[in-house]
Amino acid sequence: MILDLVFQLLQVMLVILIAPLLTGVVRATKARLTRRRGPPLLQPYRDILRLARKEAIVADSASWLFHHTPYIVFASTWVAASLIPTFATDLLFSWAADLIAIIALLGAGRFFLSLAGLDVGTSFGGLGSSRESLFGALAEPAMIVIVFTLALVAGSTQLSTVAAYMTSDAVGLRVSLGMALVALIIVAIAENGRIPVDNPSTHLELTMVHEAMILEYSGRHLAVIELAAMMKLSLYVSLIICVFFPWGAAIADASVADRVFGAIVYVVKLLTAGVALGAFETSIAKMRVFRVPDFVGGALMLGFLGALLLFVSRTLK
Amino acid sequence: MSAEALCLAGDAGLLALAVAGALFAAKPLGRPLVYGGALVLSALMLAVAAGALAFGGGAETLVLPLGLPWIGARFHIDALSAFFLVVVNLSAAAASLYALGYGRTEHDPERVLPFYPAFLAGMNLVLVAADAYTFLLSWEFMSLASWALVMARHSEDQNARAGYVYLVMASFGTFALLIAFALVAGLDGRFAFEAMRAAPPAAGVAMLAFAAALIGAGSKAGLVPLHVWLPLAHPAAPSHVSALMSGAMTKVAVYAFIRIAFDLAGPPDWRLSIPVLIVGAASGLIGVLQALMDNDLKRVLAYSTIENIGLIFVALGLAYAFHATDFDAAAALAMTAALLHIFNHALFKSLLFFGAGAVLTATGERRLNRLGGLLNRMPSTGLFMLVGAAAISALPPLNGFVSEWMILQAVLLSPAFSEWTLKILAPAVGAGVALTAALAAACFVRAFGIPFLGRPRSEAAERAKEADRLSLAAMAGLAALCAIVGIFPGQAIDALSPAVDLLIGAHVPNQSSMPWLTIAPVAASRGSYNGLLVAAFIVASASMASTVIHRFASGALRRAPAWDCGFPDPAPTTQYTGESFSQPVRRVFGQLAFVVEERIDMPRPGETRAAHLNLRLTDRIWNLLYVPLILVVERTAVQLNRLQFLTIRQYMSVVFGALVVLLVVLASWP
Structure with a gap:
């Protein structure tokens, strides 16, 4: 019991501590690929600490919602991230929420962040909120359809069960899972505002979405929101790892050694994914806002097609 | 006393309040009397209904010597009625408490106070009725009372139209329900629910009854494409009545559908779940899109009611389909989801x-x-x-x-x-x-x-x-x-x-x-x-997170003008609008x-007038379905108008002809 609690706490701390490193890796990769030296890998940690120590400036017209939102967004993202199996499945609280609840927790974060964008009453904030709402409205159903495919294959929406099923021999190679993987990657890119959907490193541009919403935030509020955004990125990467590449993770009642090994494997996988994301972002251009619905709609259709293919293959068997 | 008797006593109390409301509406005492009384009665009925749901209601049916002479007015509370009574009376208690304060701003209390308790009584009566006649009578009573409340602010722009559309659609809905009950009751007139259950209709008739119930209850609940009255009527009423119409009355309509489809119309047929699922999903999607586009706070809420009713019907459709295919564990899950969402x-x-x-x-x-x-x-x-x-x-x-x-x-x-x-x-x-x-x-x-x-x-x-x-x-x-x-x-x-x-x-x-x-x-x-x-x-x-940051990092806060990328515009019209x-x-x-x-409308370079964006949204369903329908009705009315200018001899022959046709039909009926 005590050991279970220790591992659960380890998981909770791991997801928050490793998130800035992933962002650092993505940035470093992009810098290297464009022949810049780039900031050191640990720069995101320093950024967050620097911001947290500064005084926060709040606009005159803002309401109380404005300075509570960062913590709400942070908390919902952190809880969601902690519920995704990283190095081990079936942790102490892993049954508290399934994948649908995790999606809804992220939706809660988006809901409050969009409200905060409207709170100050500037046109940039409204622009960000309105576009974020559109992207969310597209990405969420795509995500649910992906969940549907996974639940068809693994017979559960509980991530621990899905991961355990995926490591078993029963899976085999399935076209539907390939489609679900592509769809999930598209959703992850859209949800995290990465290129080609949104560019996280731009400011003062009419194309920005996430950055426009949080334009009025500063100091510790901005630090918390940035950390939440980094956690969200690592959450999606962890989700992809957990569902499609779970090998090495400690399944069910594994020994302590297995879990430690699982943690090492997880970190390696996460950082590899960071390098891949950096390479992908360097090789592609950002798309216009109204091309995004086609892009994310593609994910929805892929997920749906995957589910239908599963039906067909089951009846043919 | 049984739960049925207690509920009927509560309804009688509400009707007495309606009379009191009519008498004392203009007096300062009227408002606290009506709303306070409604609050107490709703809370009591809520307790009775919750008790009936938790411990099971009586097995007996209460029969009063009213209504159709050979059946009487029958009342019964089973678990389904009890659940819906909880929903309605909880909303009613909250609305009455709210109205105790909110009602102070009412312009014409005499247009609200008598009808409010009557409306509550109507909803309660529908839920406890156990024969088709009492059910339809209470249903119509509920519709008319709510119509009167919609018309409480008749002088406001558009409200008269809202009331008219509501009245037409409500009559249509009741008509469809009448057909549904008639089909289930059969030719020998089994109007009591018990008798209907004892001898369910044949498969073909049951299918028609199901369709009529979906149309009748669906038009009251606000299912697409019969939803057009809802976003007009719900917002037009005073806000506590809007809350009741959206929160409670649509649920009474859902109750009517569940009662007929799951309880009275005999064994389920999976094919019937298809229209329910499609209509439910369409209502959800169209309702939420309309809510997203509308610019009136109360109308946004009314459209969102259509959306939620859509979700409820999706769950009901799933429950029906699972039930029909004998997968009762899943049917129970879907039905629980539907009731919980209600x-x-x-x-x-x-x-x-x-x-x-x-x-x-x-x-x-x-x-x-x-x-x-x-x-x-x-x-x-x-x-x-x-x-x-x-x-x-x-x-x-x-x-x-x-x-x-x-x-x-x-x-x-x-x-x-x-x-x-x-x-x-x-x-x-x-x-x-x-x-x-x-x-x-x-x-x-x-x-x-x-x-x-x-x-x-x-x-x-x-x-x-x-x-x-x-x-x-x-x-x-x-x-x-x-x-x-x-x-x-x-x-x-x-x-x-x-x-x-x-x-x-x-x-x-x-x-x-x-x-x-x-x-x-x-x-x-x-x-x-x-x-x-x-x-x-x-x-x-x-x-x-908040404690750690305030403790170890910084807790300082400064108020300043908004930054807005360095170019803040003080005019509030530059904000994002709906x-x-x-x-x-x-x-x-x-x-x-x-x-x-x-x-x-962009002025050419050099012109000093302002640029304009004109946005017009027209409802596709209204254009496709209702505009032609209205045209047909109007044309027919013009044609039929001739019948009003006949001589007395011609009238006599029309009456004679109608009589002969009816007798021939009756004689040749199998």
Whole structure:
């Protein structure tokens, strides 16, 4: 019991501590690929600490919602991230929420962040909120359809069960899972505002979405929101790892050694994914806002097609 | 005394209040008397209904010597009636408490006070009626009382039209229900529900009755394409009545559908679930899109009612399909989800309408684009509205999420269908539900964000004052219930078991016995959710983050003008408005439900006049279905008009001819 609690706490701390490193890796990769030296890998940690120590400036017209939102967004993202199996499945609280609840927790974060964008009453904030709402409205159903495919294959929406099923021999190679993987990657890119959907490193541009919403935030509020955004990125990467590449993770009642090994494997996988994301972002251009619905709609259709293919293959068997 | 007798006594009390309301409306005593009395009576009936749901009602049917002579007026409360009585009386109690404060601003109390208790009595009577005659009579009574309340502010623009459309659609709905009951009752007139159950109709007749019930109840509930009256009528009434119409009366319509489809119309046929699923998903999607485009706070809420009724019908369709294919565990899950969503929607929709009413009282405005910054001026109303908005957007750990999660879990069981149509339709409907839920979140970011956040867009919004204490108490109670049901969903699900048992013959596994108050409606390995833990984790991590940062980093805060990339514009009109917020969604999804015409009038270089954007949205369904229908009715009326100018000899021959035709039909009837 005590050991279970220790591992659960380890998981909770791991997801928050490793998130800035992933962002650092993505940035470093992009810098290297464009022949810049780039900031050191640990720069995101320093950024967050620097911001947290500064005084926060709040606009005159803002309401109380404005300075509570960062913590709400942070908390919902952190809880969601902690519920995704990283190095081990079936942790102490892993049954508290399934994948649908995790999606809804992220939706809660988006809901409050969009409200905060409207709170100050500037046109940039409204622009960000309105576009974020559109992207969310597209990405969420795509995500649910992906969940549907996974639940068809693994017979559960509980991530621990899905991961355990995926490591078993029963899976085999399935076209539907390939489609679900592509769809999930598209959703992850859209949800995290990465290129080609949104560019996280731009400011003062009419194309920005996430950055426009949080334009009025500063100091510790901005630090918390940035950390939440980094956690969200690592959450999606962890989700992809957990569902499609779970090998090495400690399944069910594994020994302590297995879990430690699982943690090492997880970190390696996460950082590899960071390098891949950096390479992908360097090789592609950002798309216009109204091309995004086609892009994310593609994910929805892929997920749906995957589910239908599963039906067909089951009846043919 | 039995629960039925207590309920009827309560209804009699409400009708007495209606009379008292008519007598004392102009007196200062009238308002507290009517609303206070309604509050007490609703609370008592709520207790009776909750008792009947928990401990089972009496098996007896109460028969009064009224109504049709050979049947009498029959009343019975089973678990299903008891559940709906809980929903209606909870909403009614909250609305009465709210109206004790809110009613002070009423211009014409004599147009509201007599009809309000009558409306409550009508809804209660529909739920306890146990024969078709009493049912339809109470149904019509409820419709007419609510029509009178819609017309309470008859002098306002558009309200007369709303009342007219409502009256026409309500008559049409009752007509369809009449046909449904007539088909189930058969030629030998088995009008008592017990007799209908004892001898269910043949398959073909049952199918027709099912369709008529879907049309009749659906038109009252606001299913697409029969929803057109709802966004006109619900907002036109005073806000506490709007809350009741959206939160409770639509549920009475759902009750009518459940009663006929699951209870009276005989053994289920899976093919019938197809129209229910399609119409439900379409209502969800079209309702939420309309809500996203509309610019009137109360109308946004009314459209969102259509959306939620759509979700409820999706769950009912799934329950019906699972039930018909003998997968009763899944049917029980879907039915529990439907009933829970019915309860949840009554909570948060009433709450939101109360908030909208408070805004209307404080500013005199319902248009989103004339409001803004109200959270600073009405902090408590704003907080409760925020809870309602978050709950209706299905955000964990509130109650809306639990029921939508259960609907999705039921969708996930659809591979078990053996019929290919359902196998493919169910996931498509599930994707529609997910899209609807996501759009609903966007809709309520807009519906809360534009009026409550930002800077005030008008002087009225600038001067707004907090609502009175009684109104706030009603809102606080509902907001608390939203949170409680969300955090302890297992108890709510267990409370629904008797009703589900009655309809399906099975219920979901007992949830209260699960460890840590988790809910796992199918099996723990299939999917589980724990509202309590999620809420505790969120609160703990948010407060921990806040404490750590304030303690070890910085707690300093400075107020300054907004930055806005260095070019802030002091004019509040430069903020995002409702239209601009929904523009991306309008561009992507708008064509689904509307004919969108955007015309940009850009002055040529050198001209000094302002540029204009003209936006016109027209409802596709209205254009396709209702405009031709109205034309046909008008043409026919012109033709029939000739009949009014006949001579007395011609009239006699018309009467004679009609008589002969009727006699021939009767004689040749098999």
